[in-house]
Amino acid sequence: MIVETGHYALVLALALALMQCAVPFAGARIHDAALMRVAQPAAIAQFLFIALAYGALTYAHVVSDFSLVNVIENSHSLKPFIYKISGVWGNHEGSMLLWVLVLSLCGALIALFSASIPDRLRADALAVQGLIGAAFLLFILLTSNPFARMTPAPWEGRDLNPILQDPGLAIHPPLLYLGYVGFSIVFSFAAAALIGGRIDAAWARVVRPWTLFAWIALTLGIAMGSYWAYYTLGWGGFWFWDPVENASLMPWLAGTALLHSAAVMEKREALKVWTIFLSILAFSLSLLGTFLVRSGVLTSVHAFASDPERGVFILVILVFFIGGALTLFAFRAGSLPTGGLFAPISREGALVVNNLLLSASCATVVIGTLYPLALEALTGEKISVGAPFFNTVLIPIALPLAVLMPIGQMLPWKRGDLVAALQRLRAAFAIGVLAAAGLAAYFGTPALSIVTAGVAVYLIVGGVSDIAQRMTLRTTSIWSRLRGAPLSAWGASIAHAGMGLTLLGLAAAGWGSETIVAMKPQQSYDVGPYQLAITAITPRNGPNYSEIYAAMDVQKGGATLARIEPAKRFYPARKMARSEAGIVTLGLGQIYAAIGDAHPDGSVDARLYYKPLVTLIWIGALVMAFGGACSLADRRLRIGVARRAAPAALPEAAK
């Protein structure tokens, strides 16, 4: 009964979504305020009904209702509770339901937090949001119904894919979807602005917090996915240029570009057309990512639940929304007024270059991901575009971008002085070069790591020195200095420094070590500056798996610092095995061990890694997200009005 209620709630949500689309849109055309106001309650109700459906599916998973196909195929009565909850989205139907849940949440958020925006803009934006919701609800109800029953119900389920039975599944997809789908808000506002024909700085001020919100979630989601892959796949890689990873990187790159161009639009009314285009692009790439993951056109480690039949449906949705938005854009973009002018050497100019480099990277990732598909379709030739390609072509774009980041921050709006900006970065340059020289003297190779580390250090110091210089200028007390710098400036500095930390972590990969060896018990093996020794190899039983683990002592200078337990697990329900890495964080680096086959002589195959500074890769992402949160907390964004100049500055100006 609960399950049927959920199914019915989904159908009602579809009806509400259609209403949310049609009624406010009509209202906006005939200037009827009452009709436009339907949008808000409809959006909130749509969210509540989808939440109800989602709750019903979760309930079925939690109580192991094996009359549901979805539960049979993805659950097991002995599966730990947390995976019963997260397993709801660990499959195609459930993950699409989560997708529309987040989409309707975004709609509800627009409805709740948009008191200050014009009625027509809100009505049109919510109408577009409703249309997207309707399309995906239809997709779920017609092709991917999570509430399908099976009679007779079996006694036991087939369990969730063991690779997904991990806390990572509880965090990674929801964050990623918040990011992916969060860009739908920006998309809807862009479409609404194009429909209404009014685009100004106020529009950018409305859109920038939503962009930030989606960008923060996407940053965290990607970082979490990367860390999950790192600890779960058993050889310590953290980014594989897998098509599905690329699918999340594409909207991130477009979103990052959007974040910066929206800042220009908000402050200077310039780059309007471009900002609108990026707003459409970011969500279009999210849709493309959804299509790539869900349709199975790409072979990928994420293809755990895909189906070509459904792919066509998503392709239709994709073509409709991207095509529709771009058509609208093509019709309207020409009539949009161009905004403020600026000199090439200025904050705006730097942000334009930032956008150029980010967009080129984004285009490269899109083309690299889709090229094999297109080539095969056109000529029948099969090629692979893998990590070596992406590293080769993207590093020459990414490093110059990193060098430019602090310079852009130092330039004032409208017209800047490059020499003065560079002078303010003297310390950062010097420290970066010194760091690179020191690393070169100490390690010698690889050159790429040394250069990257130098750039990273410069980026961190550069980001921090902007804030430090703001502190030491002008005003008197520390407190007023702290308050003097707007939070968004803090945010930019922190986020840029976070990027530097990530780069430093990536660079340090060149100085790690890998030992592949058949480990004999009680014998110690050098791993970087540490030693590893197996003390025991023992079997152990988990709730729905059994495992063999090797207890290893991590030693340095004879003292035992930590104990790790890399293991091999076997899941009987799916007859699948997976490895569980043993990881210990020492300082900012990690020791990473994975075990493989055992030999009759008592030795066991093992891969042992020393990964210096590796945690910085994800710490950097956390710092970036924190920077984003600082910007989001900026009062000017929250309230939506420009902050007045500090009163203290007035007497000085009067002199």
Added chain:
Amino acid sequence: MKRLLTTALILLPLAAHAVTPGEMLADPALEARARAITGELRCLVCQNQSIDDSDAALAKDLRMLVREKLKEGLGDEQVRDYVHARYGDFVLLRPPLNPGTLLLWAAPALALLAGGLALWSASRRNRQTLATAPLTAEEQARLEALTRRAE
């Protein structure tokens, strides 16, 4: 019984366990070259993994083949060509440069170039509007009035 289970578990082939100690070459320099080569070869039966990362039987065979050829004294390029000739373009994670992939390799440069050109033309347009937009008669009159007042 428990011991039997242990043995059974330990002997199970494991997903995501790539190069094993038994495969490795005794000469570390040669082994390092082998790793570099296999890291750029695709496992043909896997989901987008290099043969260095994959535990599939075919990946293992290819790893052995690469090491075999290196031991025979072939250069890196020769080994890569040998595998390429046998398995086609699909095996190379770094796609070869040929007419079919020209556009792919040129994509980043083309994207930068197109963006750069668009910027250049936009800035030229801006400068022209800035330089040539004449004042209307009304604006001219206001300007004159203002300058007179300032004097």
